[in-house]
Amino acid sequence: MKNKIKVGIVGYGNLGQGVEKAIAHHRDLELVAVFTRRPREIKTLSKAVSIDDIFTYQNAIDVLLLCGSSAGDLPHQGPLYAKAFNTVDSFDIHAEIPSYYAVMDNAAKSGNSLSIISIGWDPGLFSLARLLFAGILPQGESYTFWGKGVSQGHSTAVRQVPGVKQAVQYTVPVRETVKQIRQGLTPKLSPQEQHERICFVVPEPDADPKDIENSIKSMPGYFAGYNTTVHFISETEFAHEHTGMPHGGFVIRTGSTGTADKQQMEFRLSLESNPEFTASVLIAYARACHMLHKTGERGARTIFDVPLGCLSPLSNSDLRKSLL
Amino acid sequence: MKNKIKVGIVGYGNLGQGVEKAIAHHRDLELVAVFTRRPREIKTLSKAVSIDDIFTYQNAIDVLLLCGSSAGDLPHQGPLYAKAFNTVDSFDIHAEIPSYYAVMDNAAKSGNSLSIISIGWDPGLFSLARLLFAGILPQGESYTFWGKGVSQGHSTAVRQVPGVKQAVQYTVPVRETVKQIRQGLTPKLSPQEQHERICFVVPEPDADPKDIENSIKSMPGYFAGYNTTVHFISETEFAHEHTGMPHGGFVIRTGSTGTADKQQMEFRLSLESNPEFTASVLIAYARACHMLHKTGERGARTIFDVPLGCLSPLSNSDLRKSLL
Numbered sequence: 277m278k279n280k281i282k283v284g285i286v287g288y289g290n291l292g293q294g295v296e297k298a299i300a301h302h303r304d305l306e307l308v309a310v311f312t313r314r315p316r317e318i319k320t321l322s323k324a325v326s327i328d329d330i331f332t333y334q335n336a337i338d339v340l341l342l343c344g345s346s347a348g349d350l351p352h353q354g355p356l357y358a359k360a361f362n363t364v365d366s367f368d369i370h371a372e373i374p375s376y377y378a379v380m381d382n383a384a385k386s387g388n389s390l391s392i393i394s395i396g397w398d399p400g401l402f403s404l405a406r407l408l409f410a411g412i413l414p415q416g417e418s419y420t421f422w423g424k425g426v427s428q429g430h431s432t433a434v435r436q437v438p439g440v441k442q443a444v445q446y447t448v449p450v451r452e453t454v455k456q457i458r459q460g461l462t463p464k465l466s467p468q469e470q471h472e473r474i475c476f477v478v479p480e481p482d483a484d485p486k487d488i489e490n491s492i493k494s495m496p497g498y499f500a501g502y503n504t505t506v507h508f509i510s511e512t513e514f515a516h517e518h519t520g521m522p523h524g525g526f527v528i529r530t531g532s533t534g535t536a537d538k539q540q541m542e543f544r545l546s547l548e549s550n551p552e553f554t555a556s557v558l559i560a561y562a563r564a565c566h567m568l569h570k571t572g573e574r575g576a577r578t579i580f581d582v583p584l585g586c587l588s589p590l591s592n593s594d595l596r597k598s599l600l
Numbered sequence: 601m602k603n604k605i606k607v608g609i610v611g612y613g614n615l616g617q618g619v620e621k622a623i624a625h626h627r628d629l630e631l632v633a634v635f636t637r638r639p640r641e642i643k644t645l646s647k648a649v650s651i652d653d654i655f656t657y658q659n660a661i662d663v664l665l666l667c668g669s670s671a672g673d674l675p676h677q678g679p680l681y682a683k684a685f686n687t688v689d690s691f692d693i694h695a696e697i698p699s700y701y702a703v704m705d706n707a708a709k710s711g712n713s714l715s716i717i718s719i720g721w722d723p724g725l726f727s728l729a730r731l732l733f734a735g736i737l738p739q740g741e742s743y744t745f746w747g748k749g750v751s752q753g754h755s756t757a758v759r760q761v762p763g764v765k766q767a768v769q770y771t772v773p774v775r776e777t778v779k780q781i782r783q784g785l786t787p788k789l790s791p792q793e794q795h796e797r798i799c800f801v802v803p804e805p806d807a808d809p810k811d812i813e814n815s816i817k818s819m820p821g822y823f824a825g826y827n828t829t830v831h832f833i834s835e836t837e838f839a840h841e842h843t844g845m846p847h848g849g850f851v852i853r854t855g856s857t858g859t860a861d862k863q864q865m866e867f868r869l870s871l872e873s874n875p876e877f878t879a880s881v882l883i884a885y886a887r888a889c890h891m892l893h894k895t896g897e898r899g900a901r902t903i904f905d906v907p908l909g910c911l912s913p914l915s916n917s918d919l920r921k922s923l924l
Contacts, residue, residue, distance in 0.1 A: 297858020301739040373924055374917065394924055401732075403924045404908055408725075410923075411884040411911030412877075415625040524864075533880050534621020536873035540848075543867050549860035553736075556857050560735040580909030580919050584728055585902075587735030593698065595904050599734075600697055600718055600727045 280306040281566045283559075284337040284361075286327070286353060288312050288320060290521070291366065292343035294555030296321050302559050304589040308337055334360050338569075339562040341365075343555075351376065355383035358391045358576075362569050364561045366396040366554060373399070381576035390569040391576045395561045396554045397545060398422070402527050404579050405543035409529035413539055416531020417462035421449040421470060425523030425550065433498045434475050437491045439483025442511065444518045446474045449525070450503070460530045460538040472503040478514050523550035560587045604630040605890045607883075608661045608685075610651070610677060612636050612644060614845070615690065616667035618879030620645050626883050628913040632661055658684050662893075663886040665689075667879075675700065679707035682715045682900075686893050688885045690720040690878060697723070697902075705900035714893040716901045719885045720878045721869060722746070726851050728903050729867035733853035737863055740855020741786035745773040745794060749847025749874065757822045758799050761815045763807025766835065768842045770798045773849070774827070784854045784862035796827040802838050847874035884911045 283305050285292045292310065299307050307322050311333075315324040325333070340357055342365035344350055350367050357363055358380050367376050373394055384391040394400065398420070406418055423446060430445035437443075450472055453465065475492060479485055489506045493499055509517075526544035533539055547553045561579070564586035568577070585595055607629050609616045616634060623631050631646050635657075639648040649657070664681055666689035668674055674691050681687055682704050691700050697718055708715040718724065722744070730742055747770060754769035761767075774796055777789060799816060803809055813830045817823055833841075850868035857863055871877045885903070888910035892901070909919055 294858065301737075301855075301857065303738070370924070374921055377920055399924045407912055407919065407923050408908050411887070411908070412880045413625075414627070531625075533625065533873060533876035534618065536871070536876050538870070538872045539877045539880070540870040541868070542870075544865070546862070546864040546866075547860070548862045549857060552857035552860050553863045556736045556863070563735070578909075578920055578924055580912075580916065580924070581907045583905050583907050584732050584735070585904030588731055588904075592902075592904065595731065596701055596902055597698055599731050600694070600723045600902055600904070 280304055281563060282306055282308050282336060282338045283562055284308050284330075284333060284340045285310045286312075286330070286340060286342050286357065287344035287349060288318050288324075289343065289345070290551035291555055291558075292341075294549070294551035294553075295341055295343060295558060298552050298556045299559055301556075302563070302589075305559060305563065309333065330357070331360055337361060338566045339364060341558050341562055343558075351379075354391070354393070355379050358383035358389060359387035360389070361387075362389045362565050363391045364395055364558050364565050365391070365393055366400070366558060367394045368396065368399055370399065377576050377578070385575045388574060390565055390573050392561050392565050392578070392582065393576055394578055395558050397557060398525070400554075400557055400579055401543070401545070402525070405527040405541075406529075407580060409527065409531075409541045409543075413529055413531025413533070413541065416529050416539075418527060418529040419457055419465070419470070420525065420527050421454065422525040423447040423449055423471065423523070425525065425547070426521055430473065430475075430498055433495060434477065434492055437488055437495075439480050439488050440477055441480045442478040442514050444476050444514075446476075448472050448474055457528055457530070458540075458542075460540060462530055468501045468503070472505070473499055475504065475506045476509050476514065476518050477506055478511050479508055520548070521550045523547045523553075563587060563589065604628055605887060606630055606632050606660060606662045607886055608632050608654075608657060608664045609634045610636075610654070610664055610666050610681065611668035611673060612642050612648075613667065613669070614875035615879055615882075616665075618873070618875035618877075619665055619667060619882060622876050622880045623883055625880075626887070626913075629883060629886065633657065654681070655684055661685060662890045663688060665882050665886055667882075675703075678715070678717070679703050682707035682713060683711035684713070685711075686713045686889050687715040688719055688882050688889050689715070689717055690724070690882060691718045692720065692723055694723065701900050701902070709899045712898060714889055714897050714899065714901065716885050716889050716903070716906065718902055719882050721881060722849070724878075724881055724903055725867070725869070726849070729851040729865075730853075731904060733851065733855075733865045733867075737853055737855025737857070737865065740853050740863075742851060742853040743781055743789070743794070744849065744851050745778065746849040747771040747773055747795065747847065749849065749871070750845055754797065754799075754822055757819060758801065758816055761812055761819075763804050763812050764801055765804045766802040766838050768800050768838075770800075772796050772798055781852055781854070782864075782866075784864060786854055792825045792827070796829070797823055799828065799830045800833050800838065800842050801830055802835050803832055844872070845874045847871045847877075887911060887913065 340361040434443040524546040664685040758767040
């Protein structure tokens with residue numbers, strides 16, 4: 277395929293590595309380089325380039341995928357690179373999205389570029405589902421369930437408990453609640469009624485499992501109030517069973533129309549690799565970013581602003597023929 | 601709410617009636633009139649107006665919802681009204697979508713208006729899901745399952761069998777196949793492996809049920825080759841249990857990314873009333889049609905071209921704040 281869309285990756289954590297792996301499946305895109313602070317130390321599959329040289333790539337890259345963290349990297353990197361490149365990022369601090377949007381909109385406009393922010397699955401595809409469902413069924417109730425999947429924040433919290441050597445925390449939808457919701461009931465639910473928490477812990481040899489379990493279960497803001505289960509396992513079992521990054525969840529809405537009370541819409545994800553899937557969403561929106569920039573769009577956009585037709589490499593007329 | 605979006609309905613079958621019922625839940629839209637050939641005979645809930653007077657409503661209506669049939673009404677009505685009104689329709693003859701699009705694009709451009717065609721759930725939301733899923737997971741397999749739900753075409757076919765007084769046909773996904781697909785297998789499936797067909801028939805008093813059953817099961821193009829079950833029931837049971845119009849189904853895709861083989865996306869609908877739900881989709885796209893027309897868009901569009909943000913009555917900045 278000629279004229280592939282040229283993509284660069286900034287940041288080489290789980291997400292950047294996910295993009296590098298997943299992009300091979302998208303034949304109309306081509307990875308030009310991974311930009312990193314440590315091009316010599318980090319072992320990338322593709323070309324690694326010092327982040328200091330990134331601006332020399334302005335004419336060689338169509339879209340930059342910003343794969344840094346929302347707290348530490350994007351507030352600085354986003355506006356810096358949006359002034360010179362089209363960008364797609366996964367900024368996910370809900371409360372700060374409006375201010376981040378404003379900053380990115382200014383930067384991208386000043387750079388004559390287009391920046392699509394907060395892409396991924398939540399925020400991202402799940403946001404899109406919530407919007408779509410409420411637009412069609414304004415009278416109704418939406419629920420978002422996450423899991424079964426690893427919560428990084430909760431896993432980190434468990435690892436900080438004294439006596440814990442290694443740990444992972446899975447967030448799991450409460451089965452009985454899910455059953456009710458799928459039946460079309462629309463109860464008011466507390467967070468604790470929606471999800472339970474399951475921890476797998478490798479204790480230090482001299483630690484008391486009872487103390488660890490109590491510390492975890494009573495941790496305010498993370499576990500207190502939740503149905504929490506703590507399993508103690510060996511390092512070997514941990515290495516074999518708990519180092520993947522599966523995730524998923526679903527958005528569901530039951531609403532009423534004229535006479536029917538139970539019109540139900542659901543969008544569900546079940547993911548073997550959360551980072552590779554999130555990366556794949558970013559890649560599809562890189563395609564859209566390039567396409568919309570070519571038609572003259574400038575400034576910041578979110579997932580709500582992008583016609584889904586832009587996510588496909590097919591032309592509009594082929595889409596109408598083959599997919600509608 | 602001031603400045604409600606003013607909507608007219610053309611055609612008063614199941615879909616037109618569904619719009620009339622469902623629109624009450626959309627507080628930013630207002631139904632101005634139902635346009636019909638027989639304004640005196642048909643009992644509408646709202647104002648009925650002769651279709652002959654429709655062009656006098658050009659300044660009173662923002663978007664016209666064309667609720668006629670794809671075969672009999674839309675090929676004529678679509679371009680006729682697109683020259684004078686913004687329109688949304690549910691044209692669903694797959695093979696003819698490209699030519700219908702071309703005609704509507706010309707008509708709407710000549711009328712300085714905007715027409716969104718082929719809206720509903722399939723074609724429509726299911727098309728959108730197929731596009732979204734393939735854009736994100738290009739390497740994978742998509743499946744569309746319909747039901748459990750009433751197929752109008754198959755029900756009509758059964759009613760034409762000699763000795764059948766009344767009948768309905770439900771299309772039902774094959775449970776074992778669905779189980780395999782949800783587990784992440786990606787087999788090649790024949791239509792018969794995906795769906796089975798269940799008929800409820802009220803026989804004429806003098807008819808032989810065996811003859812009816814054989815005629816149905818051997819009907820080429822409709823039932824031959826399918827796992828078909830025929831139940832004979834009384835008129836009373838038929839009236840109580842089989843006059844609703846439930847439907848639903850799901851689009852599911854399992855795809856691979858770099859190392860993960862089972863990344864699964866699913867969009868599911870479970871509907872008590874198919875016409876009222878389809879009507880609700882049309883209503884949400886009427887909102888989008890009005891919004892996009894105000895920003896200057898002209899000509900024909902499909903569900904692939906419309907940013908989902910336009911389906912919400914909220915402003916872009918409120919959407920970013922509350923739904924992202």
